[in-house]
């Protein structure tokens with residue numbers, strides 16, 4: 204080894220590996236590649252899920268670079284060694300795999316006008332190792348940052364879920380939620396607006412407006428979709444909206460009293476996919492909010508939607524029941540069942556958050572992702588539970604609508620079967636059969652979905668020892684018969700008459716979880732559908748639900 208080579212090795216070893224962010228890696232390595240090897244062109248591909256994906260290039264202006272690189276060459280090629288290259292480039296070049304141990308992190312291509320000497324080829328390999336360490340470091344930094352943010356978000360969502368089950372009024376709950384929001388989404392002012400029956404939106408809760416002497420004005424403001432472009436946009440798109448610099452775009456013309464607002468972000472509050480209001484955060488700094496905030500905004504809007512649904516359910520019940528006594532028993536049964544159902548997922552959320560907090564350093568990336576996934580799953584479950592309560596509240600107060608406007612019955616049922624199968628344990632077999640010639644019937648997808656999801660999830664849940672779940676769809680031009688049969692625990696004879704009452708659960712359910720709301724929803728959906736439901740069941744031998752719904756010809760429906 205010559206003194207010169209040793210000097211080069213020393214220089215390569217001295218290349219600093221710390222870069223602040225991932226995008227800084229390429230310019231950083233290019234500087235050194237020019238200094239040490241006088242290269243004139245470079246291309247970097249980054250490994251992503253087993254594929255090499257284009258990241259950045261220099262000096263390759265007129266050359267087409269593929270987005271993915273299937274199986275790149277890993278050698279130094281001088282002039283005259285005409286091997287095929289991944290791109291049409293004919294200078295002497297080197298393809299360098301960037302590895303740490305067995306793991307490939309990327310692939311680097313460097314080229315210049317002069318051939319590479321044998322010594323340079325060796326030095327390039329050492330250089331590639333240094334670049335791999337640089338990449339690894341940047342990756343780790345990014346992950347740490349991402350996880351820090353996710354953890355904060357999980358904690359905040361957890362704290363908000365606790366607020367949701369508290370006994371405060373809707374307004375107090377909203378105020379507490381907005382206070383929590385500041386932890387993950389800083390703002391100068393934040394507010395929740397709700398749509399009234401008159402189609403106009405009013406502020407239900409606002410914080411931070413005082414500082415700008417805008418609270419009273421905002422409180423008395425009534426927004427209509429025709430006159431407020433932001434409301435119109437969110438209402439029609441049902442998506443979060445981020446306006447990084449609000450005064451730059453004339454479309455949003457803000458009133459004089461809101462001139463302090465520079466950056467604006469909103470998310471729609473949706474209940475059953477219906478727009479019921481919006482959640483805003485406002486900032487006095489330009490470009491404060493960006494697209495990266497959209498997922499957080501949407502999660503928070505979802506929690507506010509749960510709070511709104513909670514309030515609606517209680518209001519709906521209050522109106523539907525006139526007699527004090529009925530109200531009290533129902534309320535206490537509701538509170539005890541629901542709070543039990545809430546407690547389980549909340550305990551899980553709390554446990555996972557504690558593990559994440561306590562064993563932070565000892566958990567690898569997969570475990571941490573897994574725990575965050577579990578937290579999200581529990582939040583989703585809480586949401587579904589509220590959804591159930593809401594459907595019941597709605598059916599008691601105003602009845603469920605019957606709207607047979609869909610076609611494609613088989614595909615619709617197939618989708619629901621695949622959806623429920625995802626949650627089924629592997630000891631369960633599914634058979635989905637169709638017979639008859641009435642599949643051109645129109646149907647009400649919303650009601651049918653309630654019916655099928657609840658019956659199939661019951662069939663799964665109440666078959667703890669496995670077996671076969673049979674779903675028969677028999678369609679004639681007179682009626683549609685749906686049979687869902689399982690080989691599970693069955694229902695005691697004398698208890699079958701109570702099945703469709705809210706909160707009823709049979710005596711043989713043991714530890715199997717549930718609220719007793721599913722079949723009450725099914726019954727109401729079948730009634731709204733002008734259909735019939737029957738059950739045949741034998742303890743330990745399984746249960747069969749038979750539903751008949753009317754056939755609806757397309758011409759009749761129009």
Ligand code: ATP
Pocket residue numbers: 657661662665689691692693694702707708709710711712716717718719720721722723745746
């Ligand atoms: P959830 O509200 O989560 O659906 P749940 O499953 O307990 O709770 P329902 O779906 O209303 O409530 O069912 C009421 C009761 O009927 C159940 O608790 C169970 O005792 C009984 N049941 C319903 N379906 C079946 C079935 N396929 N096999 C055995 N028992 C059943």
Ligand code: MG
Pocket residue numbers: 657660661717720721722
């Ligand atoms: Mg059920």
